[in-house]
Amino acid sequence: MADLSKVGTEYPPIVWEVERGKIREFAKAIGDFNPIYLDREAAVKAGYKDTPAPPTFLTVPMMWCGKMPDFINDLKINFMMVLHGEEEYEYYREIYPGDVITGTPKVTKMEEKTSKSGSKMDMITLEVLYTNQKGEKVAKARSLLVERK
């Protein structure tokens, strides 16, 4: 059962260097062959500085940093009972190869809810604000985790 007193907890930053090959690999894995992700020249022609990161790319630093199990443990969430309920990204700037992205994860909301069928669950919102090496805000990710009880 999630420890609801942990709301407001901030975790150590996630730091991630963005590589051109990872952007291409991620786009291809989705089956998105938009040339702006695959070819620098096509991206420049379309008005980008370089091949930009696709809309859901910020899952890459989050998953590859390997910290999610630590957050889940710290929040006393039962890993076997947790579902990914929602995901939202707000975009402020493009993310390009060579950028060094720093994400600051924070637990912004924790609450118990009762479903229509009467079962109880804890809803945990984790927000990560990402900045680049110039200190510019690039995006915010918001994840809703649902722990069934």
Added chain:
Amino acid sequence: MIQEKYFEDVNVGDAVIELKKGPLQKLQLVMYAGASGDFNPLHTDDDFAKAVGMKDGVIAHGMFVMGCVGQAVTSWVPKNRLKRLGVRFAGMSKPGNTITISGVVTDKRVVDGENIVTCSVVAKDEQGDVKVSGSFDAALPSKA
């Protein structure tokens, strides 16, 4: 290249997206696991998936389907116009499913000098079961 969309040409109620993906293959989920770093075996290992109650084996990563939604959205509006994309994971997608992503304009307004269009978006399988639903905001240029 994705055609630029202008604020004046977009109206509430317009259908804006139609992208069909699939049928989903297990190999894609392996590729997505490696690319994203999400190695939960529920998405790549049939034996594991069956052991935790998935009778047909592996299911797709929710974030893979959201990635497909992102592809659909940025095949309608150029990526650098996208301001927000949010989804709720409603159902599991399985290998063999063909996912159709569609969207409708629900609002348009000017906020701080930006022309913002909000659209709903939904991903359904061939049975019409909803996998992912959500919305996005895009800032569109004006013809003026």
